[in-house]
Amino acid sequence: MKRKTCLYPLLAACLFFCLFLDCSSALADGLEVVGSGTLLREWEKYDGREVVFRGEAVGDVMVRGGYAWVAVNDDHYSLNALHETGELRGGNSGIGIWLPASEAEKITRLGRHGSVGDYVEVVGVFHADCREHGGDFDIHARSLTVLEPGRELHQAPGAGKWPAALASLAFLGISLIPLLKRRAQEKRSARSLLRRSGWD
Amino acid sequence: MAGPYREDLENIFHYVGLVLLALGLCMAVPMAVSLVAGEWCSALDLFISLCATVGAGNLLFFGLRPKGRITWNQGLVIVALSWLAAMLFSALPLYLNGHYASYLDACFESMSGLATTGLTLVHDLDHMAYGMNLWRHLIMFLGGQGIVVLVVSYFMAGSGVAAQLYVGEGRESILPNVVESSRFIWRVSLAYLAAGTLSLGICLILEGMAPVRSFFHAACLFMAGFDTGGFTPQAQSVFYYHSLPVELITMAFMVLGMLNFSLQYEVWRGKAGELWRNIETRTLTLTLLLTLGLVLAGLTLAGTFSGFASDLRRGAYQLVSGHSGTGFMTVYGPQMGARWGDLALFALIAAMGLGGCSCSTSGAVKAIRVGMIAKDVKRRVRKTLSPSSAVVLERFHHIRDYTLTEEMVSTAFLVTLLYLGLYLLGTVVGLFYGYGLTASAFESVSAAGNVGLTTGVTSWTMPTLLKVTYIFEMWAGRLEVLAVLSMFVFLLGLGRRR
Incomplete structure (x- = not known):
C-alpha cells in the first residue's frame, strides 16, 4: 500500500514531464524563448544563435523553391484578437521566418481580417544581418510546431452602428x-x- | 488680404463642400470591396462615413451660393481648408473601424495618407479589413494626385476658379489650360496604376503569394509608392515580402512619383532629352548620389551590415524612399535608429529634407529650389571674381530655358526657409518631450517633408501635442506652407472684423 502511494507522485511527475516535453520541446534543448522586442534590443546577444520564437502566423506563406517565408507576430493581438477583446495595444510586431516549405505546410490558417492565425513555435537561427537575404532581420527555422490552431472570427456590427x-x-x-x-x-x-x- | 466678408466665407465653404462631395463618393470604392469580401462591419462603417461626408458636402455646396469669381487668396484658403475638412471626414471610417485609439489618431492617419506621408498610428494592421486597408491607400492616392486637382478637373471645368485652386495645391501647369493639366495628371496616374498593379501583381505571384492577394497588395503598394506615400498593407512595410524584385519595382514606382509631371509629359511626347537637360533631374541625380555616398559611408563606418551588398541594398532603398518622400522600409524603425549610426541617419535626414521634384507627389523643399539656390551661389561667386561692371547671368532649363532672376531666387529661399522653420518646429517639440536630437529631427523632417520613415518616435503613445504638431507639419508641408499661412492670415482677418 505504501509503495503504491509513492508511485502516484512519481507517475504524476512523469506525466507532467512528458506534457512539458511535448509542448515545449525546445526548452528541453536548452533554447531560450525570445520575443521580437528582445531581438531588436539585444540583437548582438542573439545574432547567429538558435532561438525559440512563438507567435501567430499572419498574412501569407510565400513559397520560394523548397523554402518559404512566413511572418510570425508575437504582439498582444497574437493571443488576444482585437476584434474579440477590443483592446488596442499598438502596432504589430513580429519577425520574418524562413523555413523549409514542408514545415510551412503545417500552417493551416493565417492571421488576417476575420481570422486568427495558427499560434506557432519555431526553432531556428536568428540573424540580425542575414548574409543569405541581403541583410535581413530574420530567423532561419529548422522546425515549426502548431501550438494552437487558428480559428475564424465571427464579427457582427456593434449595437450602435445600425442606428x-x-x-x-x-x-x-x-x-x-x-x-x-x-x-x-x-x-x-x-x-x-x-x-x-x-x-x- | 482684407478681412473676409460673409460672401468670402460663402465662396470658400461652397468649394470646400464640393471637395467633400468628391471625397465621400470615393468611399464607395472601398465599400464595394468590403461588400465583395463579405466584410460587413467595414462596409457599414464606410457607408456611415459616405453618407456623412456626402451629406456635409451637399449642405455646403448646394446650400451656399458663390458670389463672383474667387480671388487668389480665397483659392489658397479653399485649398488649405479643403485639406483639413478632408482629413476630418476621411478619418471617420478609420475611427469607426476600431483600429485607432482616438479620433485624433484617426485624423493623424488620414492626414498622413492625404499628405502622402506614411507615418501611422494604426493598431493591429495585419488584421484590418481589405476595404478599410484599401481606403488608407486610396486617400494616399487622392492626396498624392491632389483632391483639389480631382475636383478642378472633373467638376469645375469652365468655372473660372480652377487656376486658383490648382496653384494653391502646389502644382504647376503642364498644359496651357489647368483643367487639361489636371486631367492629364489623372489620366497618366490611372494608366500607371493599371501598369504598376499588373507588373507588381505578377511579381508577387512569382514570389509565392496567392493571385487575389497579390493584386490587392500590388494596387496598394503602387498607390503608396507612386504617390510617395508609404502606407503598406502589412505592418512590416516592404520588409514583409523579403524580395529583391519587389524592392526594385517599388523603387521604380518611387522614382516615377518623385519626377515632375511636366517632365513626364515631355518624355511622353518623345522629348527624352528633357530628362538630362532639366535642372530638377540634374539636381536630383546629384543630391541622390551625394546622400547615397554618405549613407554607404555611414553604414560602413557603423558596421551595420556585414557586406557592401547588404549596405547597398538596404541603404539605397531607404535613401530612395526618404529622398522621394515615400517612407517604405526594408528595415525595422528601431533597428535603423539604433544601428545605422549618426552619419547615415544625417544623410537620410538631408535627403528627406530636400525631397523630389516640384509638381510631383513628393514633399519637402524640392529639387528645383535647391537647383536655383545652387545656381545663385554660382552666379554670386562668378560675380565676385568678375570686373565690377560685368553682368553675370545664370541660365537653367526646366521644360524651357530661363534666366535666373532675383525674384525666382528669393521665392526659392523663402520657401526653403519656411520648410526649415517647419522642420525646426517639430524638432523642438520632440526635444521638449525628451526625445533625442537625432530622433526628434529625423521624425520632424519625416513628417514635414511628407516622407514617413521613422526611428520609432511615432507611436500611439506619443504625447498629444506631438501628434498635433506632426499633423500640422504634414498638412503645411504638403501645401508648401504658403496656403496654410494664407488661411491663418484669413482667420486673423475674420477675428479683426468681428
Missing part, C-alpha cells in the same frame, strides 16, 4: 433639401420667364 447608419442616411436625405429647393426655384424662374415672354 448610426440610419441617422447618416437621414442626414444625407436632408442634405439634398437645398438642391431640391434650388431646382424648384430654377423651374419657377424658367416658367415665369417663359410666361412673360409669351411662350407658355
Whole structure:
C-alpha cells in the first residue's frame, strides 16, 4: 500500500514531464524563448544563435523553391484578437521566418481580417544581418510546431452602428433639401420667364 | 488680404463642400470591396462615413451660393481648408473601424495618407479589413494626385476658379489650360496604376503569394509608392515580402512619383532629352548620389551590415524612399535608429529634407529650389571674381530655358526657409518631450517633408501635442506652407472684423 502511494507522485511527475516535453520541446534543448522586442534590443546577444520564437502566423506563406517565408507576430493581438477583446495595444510586431516549405505546410490558417492565425513555435537561427537575404532581420527555422490552431472570427456590427447608419442616411436625405429647393426655384424662374415672354 | 466678408466665407465653404462631395463618393470604392469580401462591419462603417461626408458636402455646396469669381487668396484658403475638412471626414471610417485609439489618431492617419506621408498610428494592421486597408491607400492616392486637382478637373471645368485652386495645391501647369493639366495628371496616374498593379501583381505571384492577394497588395503598394506615400498593407512595410524584385519595382514606382509631371509629359511626347537637360533631374541625380555616398559611408563606418551588398541594398532603398518622400522600409524603425549610426541617419535626414521634384507627389523643399539656390551661389561667386561692371547671368532649363532672376531666387529661399522653420518646429517639440536630437529631427523632417520613415518616435503613445504638431507639419508641408499661412492670415482677418 505504501509503495503504491509513492508511485502516484512519481507517475504524476512523469506525466507532467512528458506534457512539458511535448509542448515545449525546445526548452528541453536548452533554447531560450525570445520575443521580437528582445531581438531588436539585444540583437548582438542573439545574432547567429538558435532561438525559440512563438507567435501567430499572419498574412501569407510565400513559397520560394523548397523554402518559404512566413511572418510570425508575437504582439498582444497574437493571443488576444482585437476584434474579440477590443483592446488596442499598438502596432504589430513580429519577425520574418524562413523555413523549409514542408514545415510551412503545417500552417493551416493565417492571421488576417476575420481570422486568427495558427499560434506557432519555431526553432531556428536568428540573424540580425542575414548574409543569405541581403541583410535581413530574420530567423532561419529548422522546425515549426502548431501550438494552437487558428480559428475564424465571427464579427457582427456593434449595437450602435445600425442606428448610426440610419441617422447618416437621414442626414444625407436632408442634405439634398437645398438642391431640391434650388431646382424648384430654377423651374419657377424658367416658367415665369417663359410666361412673360409669351411662350407658355 | 482684407478681412473676409460673409460672401468670402460663402465662396470658400461652397468649394470646400464640393471637395467633400468628391471625397465621400470615393468611399464607395472601398465599400464595394468590403461588400465583395463579405466584410460587413467595414462596409457599414464606410457607408456611415459616405453618407456623412456626402451629406456635409451637399449642405455646403448646394446650400451656399458663390458670389463672383474667387480671388487668389480665397483659392489658397479653399485649398488649405479643403485639406483639413478632408482629413476630418476621411478619418471617420478609420475611427469607426476600431483600429485607432482616438479620433485624433484617426485624423493623424488620414492626414498622413492625404499628405502622402506614411507615418501611422494604426493598431493591429495585419488584421484590418481589405476595404478599410484599401481606403488608407486610396486617400494616399487622392492626396498624392491632389483632391483639389480631382475636383478642378472633373467638376469645375469652365468655372473660372480652377487656376486658383490648382496653384494653391502646389502644382504647376503642364498644359496651357489647368483643367487639361489636371486631367492629364489623372489620366497618366490611372494608366500607371493599371501598369504598376499588373507588373507588381505578377511579381508577387512569382514570389509565392496567392493571385487575389497579390493584386490587392500590388494596387496598394503602387498607390503608396507612386504617390510617395508609404502606407503598406502589412505592418512590416516592404520588409514583409523579403524580395529583391519587389524592392526594385517599388523603387521604380518611387522614382516615377518623385519626377515632375511636366517632365513626364515631355518624355511622353518623345522629348527624352528633357530628362538630362532639366535642372530638377540634374539636381536630383546629384543630391541622390551625394546622400547615397554618405549613407554607404555611414553604414560602413557603423558596421551595420556585414557586406557592401547588404549596405547597398538596404541603404539605397531607404535613401530612395526618404529622398522621394515615400517612407517604405526594408528595415525595422528601431533597428535603423539604433544601428545605422549618426552619419547615415544625417544623410537620410538631408535627403528627406530636400525631397523630389516640384509638381510631383513628393514633399519637402524640392529639387528645383535647391537647383536655383545652387545656381545663385554660382552666379554670386562668378560675380565676385568678375570686373565690377560685368553682368553675370545664370541660365537653367526646366521644360524651357530661363534666366535666373532675383525674384525666382528669393521665392526659392523663402520657401526653403519656411520648410526649415517647419522642420525646426517639430524638432523642438520632440526635444521638449525628451526625445533625442537625432530622433526628434529625423521624425520632424519625416513628417514635414511628407516622407514617413521613422526611428520609432511615432507611436500611439506619443504625447498629444506631438501628434498635433506632426499633423500640422504634414498638412503645411504638403501645401508648401504658403496656403496654410494664407488661411491663418484669413482667420486673423475674420477675428479683426468681428
